[in-house]
Amino acid sequence: MTLYILAAVLSAVLMGTIGAIAVYANVSAETVTFYRLFIGALLMAAFLFVTGQKHRIFTWPGSKVLVTGGFLAGFVVFYVMAMGYTSMANAIMLLYLAPVTASVAAHFFMGERLSGASAALIVVALFGFAMMLEFNFNLSGRGQEVLGLFYALCAMVCYAAFILTNRLIHERVHVLTRSGYQMLAGALCMLPLMPQQSESIGASQWGWLVAAGVVPGFLAIMLAVVALRVLPAATFGTLAYLEPITVVGLGWVLFGQSLSTLQLAGSVLIIASGVMQAAVSGHRDRIEGAKTEALAG
Incomplete structure (x- = not known):
């Protein structure tokens, strides 16, 4: 179990490196996104071929998978663009409101009802982001930051759509495919x-x-796949919040993007809300699983 937890931790940390890599690459967001995804896809195909799973390469995944690929590109490119105008911390914390947005959308459009606890945690996450902005909602004279937050918002919407559309993909499509x-x-x-x-x-x-394609592209995804084979979704979801912690840490260490006490507290609220949301979801899934087994018995 320890090895799978370590795989999940490394996956989250490696995923969080894309921001720093994009800054050092010093090319357009579109270029970074293309090579991250294209090299990652090539390495995935090579891995499947070498490990004797080439049939997965030639399996048609269905149109829904291709649509989710568009959303994947959207959230990566907008996230990279956002960091050109606002801090890495603001960009990643707004991006990580995507699970909240997906939960709300699923409540209204997919019949996945929110519990009272989940709704309360959503409010906590939103309050945490307001703290990240230091409760300063005056947009006057903040054109650059507003543009960065707009791009981060676009990234968040694409990420939420990526989460939701992935739920619609049939289980027969292998996760590596x-x-x-x-x-x-x-x-x-x-x-x-x-x-x-x-x-x-x-x-x-x-x-x-190349590092963008290898590290946050291929390696992070492969480690996530390995971890998810054993770890419960709630545990993996909790460990995934090491990604924004990594981003904030790299922004501080490498680029001097320090946070005020209020912003740091807001980051903690957002991350704590996500962790608790994962725990609540895991508890609910266990209860529903127990009910299903009881009915089947």
Whole structure:
């Protein structure tokens, strides 16, 4: 069990490196997104081929998987764009309101009713983000930051849509097939938007682009798949909140993006709300599973 927990921890930490990698790559958000997804898809195909699972490469995943790939590209590119105008902490904390948004949307449109505890935790998360903004909602003279928050909001909406549409994919589509095709579809969505600047990318920048495909692209996803084979979804969901902690930490250590006491408290509220939401969901799933077994018996 310890090894699977470690895999989940590493997955979250590696996923959180995309922001720093994008800054060091110093190319357009579209370029970073394309290479993260395209290289990740190639490595996934290579992994499946080497491990004797090439039939998964040639399995048609269905149109829903391709749609989720578009949402995947959307949340990555908007997130990278957001960091050009606001702090990494603001961008990742707004992005991590996506599970909240997905829960609300599922409540109204997918029949997944929110409990009182879940609704209260959503309010806590929103209050935490208000603390991240230091309760300063005056937009005057804050054009750059507002633009960054707008891009982060777009990333959050795409991430929430990615979460919801993934629930609609049939279980027959293996998770590795799904992940590979989602990355490939996302890369193809980015291809027409990429600036024609390949000739101007230097050797060190190519190194960072490859790192984007290997680290937060392929390795993070593979470790998540390994962890999810054993860990309950609630446990994995809790450990996933190490990603925003990683992003905030890297922003502080590498780029001097320190947080005020109020912002730090807001970050803690958002993360604590997400962790508790995962625990509540896991408890509810266990109760429903027990009821199903009782009825079947």
